[in-house]
Amino acid sequence: MNSPYEHHDYDILVIGAGGAGLRAAIEAKQRGLSVAIITKSLLGKAHTVMAEGGMAAAMGNVYSEDNWKVHFRDTMRGGKMLNNYRMAELHAKESPDRVWELEQWGALFDRTADGKILQRDFGGHRFARLAHVGDRTGLELIRTLQQKVVSMGTDVFMECKVLRLVHDENGRVAGAVAYWRPTGEFVTFSAKAVILATGGVGKSWKFTSNSWESTGDGHAMALWAGAELIDMECIQFHPTGMVWPLSVRGLLVTEGVRGDGGVLRNAEGERFMFNYVADMFRAETAESEEEGDRWYEDHSAGRRPPELLPRDEVARAINTEVKAGRGSPHGGVFLDIATRRSAEFIRRRLPSMYHQFMELAGVDITREAMEIGPTCHYIMGGVKVDAETAATSVAGLFAAGEVAGGMHGANRLGGNSLSDLVVFGRRAGIGAAEYIAGGAGPSGFDLAEVQTAVKDALAPFDNETGENPYDVQRDLQEMMQTNVGIIRTQSELETAKEALGEFAARVRNLKVTGGRAYNPGWNLATDLPSMISVSRCTTLGALERKESRGGHTREDFPKADPEYGKYNFVHSLSGGNFDGEIRTERSALLEMPEELAQLLEEAK
Amino acid sequence: MANVTVRVWRGDASGGDFEAYALEKNEGEVVLDLIHRIQATEAGDLACRWNCKAGKCGSCSAEINGKPSLMCMTRVDELPEGPITVAPMRTFPIIRDLVTDVSFNFAMAAKVPALLPPPMPEGGYVMYQEDVQRGQEFRKCIECFLCQDVCHVIRDHEDNKAHYAGPRFFIRYAELEMHPLDTNDRRDLVREEMGLGYCNITKCCTEVCPEHIKITDNAIIPLKERVVDAHYDPIAWLGRKIRRRTKRSADEAAVQPAP
Numbered sequence: 001m002n003s004p005y006e007h008h009d010y011d012i013l014v015i016g017a018g019g020a021g022l023r024a025a026i027e028a029k030q031r032g033l034s035v036a037i038i039t040k041s042l043l044g045k046a047h048t049v050m051a052e053g054g055m056a057a058a059m060g061n062v063y064s065e066d067n068w069k070v071h072f073r074d075t076m077r078g079g080k081m082l083n084n085y086r087m088a089e090l091h092a093k094e095s096p097d098r099v100w101e102l103e104q105w106g107a108l109f110d111r112t113a114d115g116k117i118l119q120r121d122f123g124g125h126r127f128a129r130l131a132h133v134g135d136r137t138g139l140e141l142i143r144t145l146q147q148k149v150v151s152m153g154t155d156v157f158m159e160c161k162v163l164r165l166v167h168d169e170n171g172r173v174a175g176a177v178a179y180w181r182p183t184g185e186f187v188t189f190s191a192k193a194v195i196l197a198t199g200g201v202g203k204s205w206k207f208t209s210n211s212w213e214s215t216g217d218g219h220a221m222a223l224w225a226g227a228e229l230i231d232m233e234c235i236q237f238h239p240t241g242m243v244w245p246l247s248v249r250g251l252l253v254t255e256g257v258r259g260d261g262g263v264l265r266n267a268e269g270e271r272f273m274f275n276y277v278a279d280m281f282r283a284e285t286a287e288s289e290e291e292g293d294r295w296y297e298d299h300s301a302g303r304r305p306p307e308l309l310p311r312d313e314v315a316r317a318i319n320t321e322v323k324a325g326r327g328s329p330h331g332g333v334f335l336d337i338a339t340r341r342s343a344e345f346i347r348r349r350l351p352s353m354y355h356q357f358m359e360l361a362g363v364d365i366t367r368e369a370m371e372i373g374p375t376c377h378y379i380m381g382g383v384k385v386d387a388e389t390a391a392t393s394v395a396g397l398f399a400a401g402e403v404a405g406g407m408h409g410a411n412r413l414g415g416n417s418l419s420d421l422v423v424f425g426r427r428a429g430i431g432a433a434e435y436i437a438g439g440a441g442p443s444g445f446d447l448a449e450v451q452t453a454v455k456d457a458l459a460p461f462d463n464e465t466g467e468n469p470y471d472v473q474r475d476l477q478e479m480m481q482t483n484v485g486i487i488r489t490q491s492e493l494e495t496a497k498e499a500l501g502e503f504a505a506r507v508r509n510l511k512v513t514g515g516r517a518y519n520p521g522w523n524l525a526t527d528l529p530s531m532i533s534v535s536r537c538t539t540l541g542a543l544e545r546k547e548s549r550g551g552h553t554r555e556d557f558p559k560a561d562p563e564y565g566k567y568n569f570v571h572s573l574s575g576g577n578f579d580g581e582i583r584t585e586r587s588a589l590l591e592m593p594e595e596l597a598q599l600l601e602e603a604k
Numbered sequence: 605m606a607n608v609t610v611r612v613w614r615g616d617a618s619g620g621d622f623e624a625y626a627l628e629k630n631e632g633e634v635v636l637d638l639i640h641r642i643q644a645t646e647a648g649d650l651a652c653r654w655n656c657k658a659g660k661c662g663s664c665s666a667e668i669n670g671k672p673s674l675m676c677m678t679r680v681d682e683l684p685e686g687p688i689t690v691a692p693m694r695t696f697p698i699i700r701d702l703v704t705d706v707s708f709n710f711a712m713a714a715k716v717p718a719l720l721p722p723p724m725p726e727g728g729y730v731m732y733q734e735d736v737q738r739g740q741e742f743r744k745c746i747e748c749f750l751c752q753d754v755c756h757v758i759r760d761h762e763d764n765k766a767h768y769a770g771p772r773f774f775i776r777y778a779e780l781e782m783h784p785l786d787t788n789d790r791r792d793l794v795r796e797e798m799g800l801g802y803c804n805i806t807k808c809c810t811e812v813c814p815e816h817i818k819i820t821d822n823a824i825i826p827l828k829e830r831v832v833d834a835h836y837d838p839i840a841w842l843g844r845k846i847r848r849r850t851k852r853s854a855d856e857a858a859v860q861p862a863p
Contacts, residue, residue, distance in 0.1 A: 042653070043710065044747055045661045059728070100728050106719040106783070108736040108743055115730035133740060139660065140743060150710075151718035158710075182699050211655040245632020251658050356658060359677055361632070470644035514649025517616070518700040521648025 003188040003450065005177075010036045010155075012432050013176060013191035015162050015218060018046035019138075019421030020401025020428070021197030022145035023098075027429025028195075029152050033436065036189060037149070038157045038178060040213050044146045047199050047211055048421065051138025052254035052352065054120055054130030055418035057095035061116040063127040063299060068092040070126055073599050075416060077280070078124040078310045079380070079409020080550040081565055081600075082231065085592040086387035087407040087424070095419035098426065099131045107144040109133055121259040124310040124413040126284070127299065135254045135350050141418055160187065161526060162217065164453040165194060165225040165397065167446050173225060173396035174442035177450045179457065181523060184516020186454055192441040193432035195390070196222060196383065196399040197425065201235075201534045203473075203527075205376035206481035207250040209241055215527040216534035218403035222383040223533055224576045227392040230405040230568040230587070231381035232534070233541030234551040236412055237486045239264075239314035241375025243332035248360050250375040253335065253353060255414040257370075258307045260349050261296055262337035264318070265369070266326035272333075273306035276317035281309055312411040312550050315374040319486055322373065332373030338366055374486055378417065380408040380551055381541070384570065389431030390424055396435065396442060400428035406568075410550025449576075459510075460525045466511030469525040476503055476528075480535055488542050489555040496539045504532050504579035529578035537571040540584045544569050565589075608680065609687040610638050612650065616700045622689065629680055635690060636664050636675035639702070651701035659814055662748030666702050667691045672750040672812045693753040708758075709749050712769045716776055717793070721785035735784040742779040742823060744815045745772065751809035751819060757802045768799035771809035771819045778823035781830060791834040800824070800831055 012028045014021045017039035028035045039046065058071040071092035076083055099117065103109065109131050110118040121128045133140040149156070159181040166188070168174040175190035198218025202210030223229055240253040258264075266272045277285045285306050286292035292305030307314065318333050328334055337346055343366035347354050350365070357363040357370060382405030383392050390398045401421045408416060460466065483496035507529055512522045541552075547561035548554050567586040574580065608629045611622040625642050636654055643650045654664040657676045664675040669689050680688070696704035721729070751771035758764050769777070777794050780786050794800045807820045817823075 041655055041663065042706070045655045045663050047655075049661045049746075050656050050658070100724060103729055104719075104721055104724055106780075108731075108739050108783075110740075111731060111733040111736060115732045116728060133743070136660070136744065139746065143743065143745075147713070147716070147718065150713050151716070153714075182703070182705075211657065211661075213655065246630065247633045247637045248658070352660065359659070359679070360634070468644075468648060470648060474644070512648055514647075518651040518703050519649040520643055520651060524648075 003445070003447065005186040005188050007188045007190070008036060010034045010189065010191045011193070011436055012036075013038065013189050013194045014197060015176065015194065016046065016197035016199060016401070016403070017043055017156065018048040018197060018199055018401060019141050019145060019418060020425035021046075021195070022142070022149050023422045023425030024195045024197060024400055024429040024432070025154055026145065026148055026152065027426045028433050029154055031429070031433045033433055036155045036157060036191070038160050038162055038176075038189070040159065040161050040181070042158050043156050044142055046142060047214060048138045048142040048418070050209065050211070050252060051141070051418050052135040052252065053122055053256040053259065054132030054137045054415050055095070055099060055141065056122070056125060056129045056413065056415035057099045057131055057419055058092060058127075058129060059096045059099065059117060059119065059131070061112055062119045066127040066129060069599050071095075071129065072596070074125050075413060076409070076600055078413040079411055080560065081409065082234070082549060082568065082589070083409030084387055084406030085590055085596060089596060090387055090427070091407060091416070091420060091423050094423045098419060098422040102141065102144050102422070105144050105148045107140050109140070120256060121308065122255055122414040123258065123308045123314065125415065130259070130415040132256070134348075135256050135352050137418060141421070161523065162221065163457055163526060164449060165221050166449045167225070168442035168444040169446070170443060171226070171395070172440070172442045173394055174445045177453045182518050184519065184522070188450055190442075190445050192436045193396050193398060195428045195432055196397065196403050197401045197428070198403045200402040201379050201531070202376045204476060204480050204531045204535050205485070206477040207241065208376040209238060209250055209252040210376065215531050217527065217530045218399065219382060219537075220530035220533040220578065222392060222394075222397065222399060222403070223537070223571065223573050224578065225394055225397060226572070226576075227394045227397060228384040229381060229537050229571045230384045231410065231541070232379070232537035232571060233545050233569065234380035234410045235376060235538065236311055236378040236380060236551045237315045237374040238377035239311055239318055239374055240335055240372040241377075242361065243328070243371050243373045244330040245361060251356070251360070252375065252377065253370060253372050254350070255311070257335060257337050257350060257353060260337065261340045262307070262335055263305070263340065264307050264314070265334045265336055266321045267328060268326060272321050272326070273309070273314065273317055276313065276320070277306050277309070278313060281313070285309065310411055310413060315486060316553060318374055328371045330371050332371045334369040335372045336369040338368055343367075378402065378412055380410060380412055381405045381538070386431075388427065389434070390428035391431050391435065395440060398428045398432050400424040410552060456529075457526050460512040460522060461516075463509060463511045466509045467506055469510050469512060469521055469528060472503065472506050472510065472528060473524060473531070476531060476535065479503070484535070484539050484542060487553050487555050490543070493539055493543045497543065500532060500536050500539060507532055508579070533578045536582055540571065540582060541569045544584055608638070610642070611687050611689045612639070612642065612701070613691040614650070614701050615698065617698050620698070624687070633680045634676055635668055635678045635680060635688065638680065638688070639675060639690065651699070651703045653703055660746060662746030662814075665693055665748045665750050665753065667693060667753075672753045674748060674750070674814050677814055693749070695753045695755070695759045696749075706749055708765055709747070709752060709772065712773050716773065716780070717788050717790055719780060719783060719786050720788040722787065729785060731784045738782045738822070739779045741817055742775040744817055745775060746815060747772065748814060750812045750814065754808045754812045756806070756808065757799070764799065764802060767797065768802050771803070771824065773798065774800060774803070774827055775817060775819055775823040778827045781827060791831045794827065795831045795835060800828060
């Protein structure tokens with residue numbers, strides 16, 4: 001192997017250093033393999049750090065009735081039954097062990113009175129189930145895993161952006177090509193297996209809770225490398241993002257506010273969520289404010305308030321209220337905890353929300369209601385994987401966390417993401433280690449793929465004329481927000497499909513100024529091809545799915561159609577170019593064994 | 605709205621200077637918004653770090669009008685009238701513009717001997733809220749390294765970096781020392797190799813902490829007391845000699861099997 005660039009050789013390459021990537025690396029390292037973690041940012045800054053409310057695990061510390069079967073049922077119903085049932089099952093069974101494991105590695109969760117890990121209520125979970133640390137659980141998770149990874153002496157390549165996966169002569173994944181952001185110099189990695197843990201895609205929308213990193217690099221690289229993506233039309237718009245000031249529009253407000261007693265009101269002061277309870281959830285939702293309030297004290301004294309329906313239901317309701325002219329001054333609705341809980345309680349349970357509003361909006365949430373509205377938050381869709389091993393359809397390539405699809409179906413429940421990261425991060429580490437042990441390693445390293453990636457990456461420096469990447473990104477975000485947002489319709493989706501063809505051409509004609517060393521304009525230019533590929537899959541899936549289900553709502557097909565509930569839409573691409581032809585096909589859901597199907601049938 | 609002039613340090617390890625950009629102010633903006641607008645319009649190659657834009661990740665540290673701050677949490681309308689100066693953190697080597705080489709901190713992190721708890725009982729450890737609360741304060745740390753930047757022990761004396769961990773790591777050591785489950789003893793390490801004695805408790809670190817962690821009062825001073833007790837108390841000294849309850853290496857601490 002004669003790479004013309006700085007070159008490294010490992011057993012396993014983990015791309016992404018959020019919860020899933022770090023957990024995968026720990027597992028592989030514990031099995032004696034050499035592991036490299038590559039991250040676009042510094043270690044400990046990945047999007048996991050933004051997770052607030054908690055991680056769902058049926059430990060039964062607060063409600064002893066809770067168990068994996070109830071968690072499984074809640075996850076499947078929340079996902080509108082589009083989930084890979086086997087992933088939902090493994091996740092429900094294994095997440096308690098993953099939480100306890102974090103505690104062994106130094107995490108300090110909030111406690112119950114008898115010294116166990118405290119669990120909080122969240123939307124769609126029948127029992128208080130989220131292990132948490134105030135409202136900064138993601139920070140606790142990433143710091144714990146980061147400290148574990150560092151104590152094991154794992155090699156971490158920080159501020160290193162992977163451009164493309166590289167194959168061997170048999171089409172197996174054999175490594176990757178990347179560049180160092182501080183210097184702009186290229187670097188290649190060969191590995192026997194690659195684990196994608198690159199997170200989400202939210203940066204392609206205008207109002208998003210996601211950081212600059214969430215450009216769908218892993219989704220796109222998998223697609224380009226020959227893997228399949230599923231459910232890409234299923235995007236979660238979190239119901240509660242900040243709406244004012246404009247500078248922080250989209251910034252997340254944790255669901256924990258509602259879990260701890262906060263309620264939603266429109267401009268008329270009405271708790272409007274009582275008007276939006278879908279039939280599927282009627283039997284388990286409170287009918288009156290009094291009943292909902294009793295539930296907070298004791299879950300057997302009433303049913304849950306409708307503010308704690310799954311996120312897709314709440315986001316759509318807010319959207320409808322605003323459209324009907326009952327919104328707040330800045331185009332959201334009101335989230336009120338000030339009139340319902342003491343200032344001391346709010347500051348203790350929601351410290352970072354308190355600071356976020358105080359410092360960024362000048363709003364004291366212990367005295368005033370927050371103005372909130374839906375914000376692009378999470379993609380349920382992703383790389384199609386095997387539930388047990390996290391293997392993709394391409395040999396040597398694995399995926400875990402937000403970049404993987406299937407676990408959450410059409411809509412993710414709050415709290416199921418942090419647990420997903422560690423359950424399937426670990427499984428990806430095991431899957432990759434066993435794949436290597438099976439001896440099916442790569443032969444060769446396709447340098448032609450490296451050269452193509454390098455040439456494409458450098459093109460914006462060579463173009464005599466061309467567009468500013470920031471302009472293209474802004475227009476893309478505007479276009480996706482308008483046409484492929486929370487409520488979709490055929491004509492707008494067709495507009496988006498057409499526009500994305502034009503965006504691809506614009507991305508082929510970018511111009512950047514300055515040098516290669518730490519140049520954010522150039523870095524953005526190398527992120528844009530991923531954003532285009534992912535946006536195209538989302539749009540194509542949304543066009544095909546002529547129904548409304550979870551994080552995919554069609555104005556022209558407002559109801560769920562049982563026929564569509566039998567399929568995922570699967571995207572694939574041949575030729576490996578970001579602007580190549582994408583094929584979208586139906587693929588039948590995994591068939592659920594009878595004993596699991598029965599769990600879903602049981603009333604309440 | 606009114607205009608504002610932002611003076612941003614531009615350059616690299618070989619040198620640089622402030623460059624002025626005139627921008628329009630919008631309601632509610634933070635300094636990071638101004639930097640982003642400069643990037644998107646006049647200077648696409650203006651280097652800065654950022655991720656969450658919500659004070660949770662600790663990436664966008666800089667010195668704003670001379671004060672170590674997070675750019676994402678500094679409201680423009682709360683700064684005094686006149687030009688705003690944005691410079692990189694001074695304690696760390698420059699990479700480019702506002703981006704510095706903070707690898708010193710990652711090297712210090714690698715030296716911390718890991719938590720070493722006893723085996724977990726069936727159903728999980730029992731710890732009470734009052735036991736974990738002290739450690740939780742330190743675990744709020746977002747690793748912005750502003751406390752490291754402001755600490756004069758390394759800000760003014762580059763040589764001290766060889767034997768001084770800095771406030772961020774003193775809260776880490778304090779957290780581990782106060783952890784209800786930990787059996788590792790790091791007191792000699794903190795005194796002999798991490799340079800705790802260099803800190804003369806001027807509280808500059810506490811002042812700049814965006815998480816409002818009481819670094820000096822709640823971590824450094826108690827840590828100093830513990831380290832001194834361990835070192836000078838003859839009974840404790842004898843006890844350690846007999847029980848050999850000394851720190852173990854990070855490697856040993858890391859081989860805890862997963863449950």
